[in-house]
Amino acid sequence: MLQDHPLLPWIVFPLVGALIGYATNWLAVKMLFRPRQPWGAGVLKFQGVVPRRQEALADSISETVQDELISPEDVAELVQKIATSEDVRQKLQSKVDALIAEQLQSLGPMASFLPGDLVDRIKLRIEQEIFSFVEEMGHDLHGVLGSKLDVKGKVRERIMNFELDQMEQLVLKVARKELRHIEILGGFLGLAVGLVEAGLLQLWN
Known part of the structure; x- marks a missing residue:
């Protein structure tokens, strides 16, 4: 039959090979996640790669995240930088200004008897104490987070x-x-x- 149709192998063999190759790889991709639960018995028991290796994947990914991406020290350093940043200082300063203004307003006419420089000195002193406390807290948090935070x-x-x-949707x-x-x-x-x-068959014949 093949001798009567010399072009047939050049059509059938590549077509069948392409279908088998595609189907094999399609099945391999599907078997990354399926079957979800172990199926079969003994040496013929099957389970998707990801479900079977989920614990090992979790260990590997978490270790990589902590070692290569974000360590407890990185988080602690970030917290300290935020706590002592200029933006935080400005917000605290605004809060202090608002608090002082509110207290002065509550004094009514008596507030006018307070020297302006005295109010400024009080405000400055309060701000210094708060900034100092925040910086100390940032250092303390750095130490605590660096030793206690378990990123992995x-x-x-x-x-x-x-x-x-x-997990399947995430990977896909x-x-x-x-x-x-x-x-x-x-x-x-x-x-x-x-x-x-097909070429080998042609040569063989």
């Missing part, structure tokens, strides 16, 4: 609490295009194998 544990806990549907949202390319690549590789087989 928090990230690991969040990942372990992920529903598998959530990030890597849908790449996974699709893997499926298509399987089709092209199968097509190439089919062409090689």
Whole structure:
């Protein structure tokens, strides 16, 4: 039959190869997440890669986040910078000004007897004490957070609490295009194998 139709192998083999290659890679992508629960028995028990390795993935990702992205020391340093930033100082200063003005207003006419420079000195003194307290608190928080904050544990806990549907959607949202390319690549590789087989068959005959 093949001898009667010499072009048939060049059509059938590549087509079948492309279908098999595409289907194989499509199945491999699906098996990243499915089956969700172990299926089968003994050595023939199957489970999706992500469900089976969720704990190991959580350990690896959480360790990477803490070591490479954001450590407890980074968080502590950020908190200290925020606490001692110029923006915080300005907001505290505005609060002090408003508080002093409110207290002076509550004194009524008696407030006019207070020397202006005295009010300014009181205001400055209060601001200095507050700024000093905030800076000390920032340093204290830096020490406490640096030693107590468990970034790795928090990230690991969040990942372990992920529903598998959530994790699948997260991965697909990030890597849908790449996974699709893997499926298509399987089709092209199968097509190439089919062409090689057709060529070998042609030489054999």
